[in-house]
Amino acid sequence: MKYFVSKQLSSGLFLLLLALSVYADSIYQQPEEFIAEIFADNIPEKQVLWVTTEVRDEARTVLGHELTGLRIRYWQAGSRTAWILDEIGKDKPITTGIVINDATIEIIKVLVFRESRGWEVKHPFFTDQFIGARTASDNRLDRNIDGITGATLSVQALQRQAKLALLLSRYTNSTNSNEAESL
Amino acid sequence: MNDQQPQPRRPHPLGVLHRYGGITAALLVIIICITGVLLNHTNEFGLAKTNVKSEILLRWYGIEMPASKTYAAEDYFLTLVGLRLYLNDQPIEGSYRTLKGFIATQGYLLASVDDKLLVLQPDGTVVEMLESFHGIPANIQNIGLINSRVIIETAAGLWQSDKTLSHWEHLNVSAELANWSATVELPEKLTAVILNDQLGDGLPLERVILDLHSGQILGKAGRWAGDAVAILFILLALSGIWMWFKTRKRR
Numbered sequence: 296m297k298y299f300v301s302k303q304l305s306s307g308l309f310l311l312l313l314a315l316s317v318y319a320d321s322i323y324q325q326p327e328e329f330i331a332e333i334f335a336d337n338i339p340e341k342q343v344l345w346v347t348t349e350v351r352d353e354a355r356t357v358l359g360h361e362l363t364g365l366r367i368r369y370w371q372a373g374s375r376t377a378w379i380l381d382e383i384g385k386d387k388p389i390t391t392g393i394v395i396n397d398a399t400i401e402i403i404k405v406l407v408f409r410e411s412r413g414w415e416v417k418h419p420f421f422t423d424q425f426i427g428a429r430t431a432s433d434n435r436l437d438r439n440i441d442g443i444t445g446a447t448l449s450v451q452a453l454q455r456q457a458k459l460a461l462l463l464s465r466y467t468n469s470t471n472s473n474e475a476e477s478l
Numbered sequence: 479m480n481d482q483q484p485q486p487r488r489p490h491p492l493g494v495l496h497r498y499g500g501i502t503a504a505l506l507v508i509i510i511c512i513t514g515v516l517l518n519h520t521n522e523f524g525l526a527k528t529n530v531k532s533e534i535l536l537r538w539y540g541i542e543m544p545a546s547k548t549y550a551a552e553d554y555f556l557t558l559v560g561l562r563l564y565l566n567d568q569p570i571e572g573s574y575r576t577l578k579g580f581i582a583t584q585g586y587l588l589a590s591v592d593d594k595l596l597v598l599q600p601d602g603t604v605v606e607m608l609e610s611f612h613g614i615p616a617n618i619q620n621i622g623l624i625n626s627r628v629i630i631e632t633a634a635g636l637w638q639s640d641k642t643l644s645h646w647e648h649l650n651v652s653a654e655l656a657n658w659s660a661t662v663e664l665p666e667k668l669t670a671v672i673l674n675d676q677l678g679d680g681l682p683l684e685r686v687i688l689d690l691h692s693g694q695i696l697g698k699a700g701r702w703a704g705d706a707v708a709i710l711f712i713l714l715a716l717s718g719i720w721m722w723f724k725t726r727k728r729r
Contacts, residue, residue: 326611341612341644363571365605368612368644379611478584478597478643 321408323417326379329392329406330370339372342467350466357434357458358382367463375401376467378460384410384452391453393460400428400457413449421450430461490724496717499710506707513691517684525684535686536677538695543673548664549580549589554600556580556589557664559676563591565602567671572604579621579659583628584641590618590630595643613646622658624649629656 330338344367346354354362370377375396381388387409394402403425405417415421424440431437436458442450520526530536544560555566558577563570565587579590586605587598595614597605608614620631629649630637636649636656664672689695693704 326609330611343642363604364607365599365603368606368608478586478641 321414321417322406323408324392324404324406326390326392326406329379329404330377333375333377333392333394333402334370334372337372339370341368342371342376343368344463344466347466350463353434353462354459357462358455362459369463369467371467376464378463379406380456380459382452382456382459384413384449386410389416389449389452389456391456393456395460395464398429398461398464400425400461402426403453403457403460405453408449410449413443413446415443415446416449416453422453425453425457428457428461430458430465434458434462436461490721492717493721496714496721499714499717503707503710503714510691510707513687516687517691520684525687526682528683530681530683530686531674531677533673533677536681539681541677541681543676546664546672547577548662549577549659550662551580551582551587551659554580554582554587555662555664555668556587557668557672558591559672562676563589563596564668564672564675565598567668567675568602569675570596570598570602570604578618581621581623581628581659583623583626588621588628590621593618595621597643608643613644615646620658622656624651624656631656631658 324332344350346362346365346367351362367378375394378393378395379390380393381390383389388407389405389410390407392402392404392406393400403422405422408414408417421441421443424438425436429437436454440450440454516523516525546557546559548555548557550556555564556577557564558574561573561575563572563574563577574591574596576593577589577591581588585600587600589596589598593610593616595608595618597608599605610616615630615632615634615637617633618630619633622629622631624638627641628639628643630639630646631653634648636651636653637646638649639646686695689700693700693707696703
């Protein structure tokens with residue numbers, strides 16, 4: 296009897312933990328730690344990119360929806376820019392850190408994953424496909440990214456984030472990008 | 479000569495039942511017929527797509543406005559209702575769980591939502607959302623102003639920002655020096671608009687008409703009343719047929 300009760304409690308606890316693990320946000324790395332890591336603790340000043348009509352129009356074609364907000368903050372050191380972007384896979388935003396260097400993806404890393412499935416996109420076997428990718432015509436990537444069965448929406452979300460980061464980095468040296476001077 | 483007037487014939491009880499039952503049923507027949515016709519043409523009248531906005535009806539169906547919290551800054555009211563944020567009566571893009579302060583500064587509006595800082599234009603357009611990786615202190619309790627500088631109150635104390643909200647430094651002053659944002663009562667006019675927006679999605683007109691037709695609108699009592707009316711209609715039909723046969727036989 297005692298064994299039976301103990302077994303039931305263990306099963307219940309296991310199911311509870313399983314349920315909690317499914318619904319809790321999975322933080323693989325805090326965004327601030329990601330920024331500190333890529334700039335080797337020599338974090339540059341944050342820059343501001345104002346979302347002009349031109350940027351907004353291009354972002355819409357990349358994302359398939361409107362870009363939220365009128366400005367985006369990013370970090371820049373020389374030709375390297377770092378972006379923390381949110382994009383919804385199915386229901387919840389996936390937070391990804393992306394470093395662009397000379398119009399090429401240098402680093403892409405899933406930082407926070409909130410969806411109930413599709414977390415496989417966090418693995419390097421998937422994200423490594425983006426490294427070295429550049430923008431081809433029509434804001435497409437210059438290469439095919441192999442999908443993951445059962446994680447199609449998360450894969451697509453990461454592709455959109457990669458394309459958006461490449462797009463935004465193109466505008467960082469233009470006049471609409473500056474260190475913020477006022478709110 | 480016989481002075482006695484002829485006694486009026488005593489009406490048959492079934493005839494009395496038919497007469498009064500008919501009067502009682504008349505109003506119900508009208509309601510049932512009108513709602514029945516409407517339900518037959520749900521698509522044509524767009525009943526499923528039309529939402530009921532009547533506060534009385536919405537409350538009757540037990541649809542209440544979720545708990546709300548409102549802050550005021552200058553002439554602006556920021557209200558969190560459920561997961562939706564309203565600047566005056568305009569819904570703000572996105573969904574939010576908590577609201578812990580609201581101020582106006584440098585021509586922008588700042589709100590502390592979900593432990594982040596939401597920057598808005600006065601027309602409600604989202605400028606940006608600043609998070610911990612932008613340097614925003616964690617566990618925000620309230621936001622305020624000291625000498626036009628934005629101040630955040632956290633469990634770890636007070637933090638003051640630069641003009642760009644990029645850098646935050648710990649501030650060793652009394653919290654009383656700051657002009658903190660505070661919750662207020664939402665003006666009635668705005669409450670009505672937000673209530674309408676919040677509750678209007680939940681009750682299609684088709685549901686109300688269907689419930690009127692079946693009596694379900696009065697709940698369990700309505701269902702029993704509907705049954706009683708159906709029995710009344712059967713009795714009216716039977717008594718009518720019986721009286722028709724009786725009159726025919728007499729002739």
